[in-house]
Amino acid sequence: MQPDHSDAPCTEDDVRELVHRFYARVREDATLGPIFEARVTDWDTHLESLCDFWSALLLGTRRFQGAPIPAHARIPDLSWPLFQRWLALFHDVTATLDRPALQTQADAMAQRIAAKLWQVWQDRNVLPSLPDTLPDGLTAYRDSPVFTPDNLPAALQAAHSTKAGAWGLLTVHTGVLRYTLDDPPHTAVVLSAGQRVVIQPQQRHHVAFELPGSFQITFYREAGAATE
16 A cells, blocks of 8 residues: 555655755765765665655655665764754755745754764764763752753853752753863763763853754752752
């Protein structure tokens, strides 16, 4: 039985136009082009596979037979800015198609794909990191609201810190979040769903969503510390 496409945001021709326009841009791009050209030996076959992939996502077809996540996870030296560049080109292309329903759905799918690939790639590679496990002897005393791009306070997007004796454990639920230390060692990490980072007392930091999502912070205190 074939999927019912009557309510779909696009047609197979739309999918092909999106894929071919987008990867033409990718191949011309000074940053992404060399990465793809070094790995794709038959672009005609690859584009057919990509059309099947996006048809499966947007139309519910079942032709696609690939395994993109393991293939991308094996690529060395990926970084979040490369995913950002890929998304920027994708959004540029969908905006030129004059198909608002397709643009909305395809852009959302692309963001989920980028977040998932980045998460899997991080799990398989050694990257600069910050502590994600609290020291012993702390007691939880408060949970923050669940923050999203819609309710993230400006104060958390600027350099700030907890009080003496107050620790935090930030957990990303969905999306992609950048956590940056504003004090030495000035490390920045890009966190995806399920990842955590420890907020140390009085260490200035700030956060920013790289892709829409949500996170929450559980606050802990040291014995005898005044945190309120």
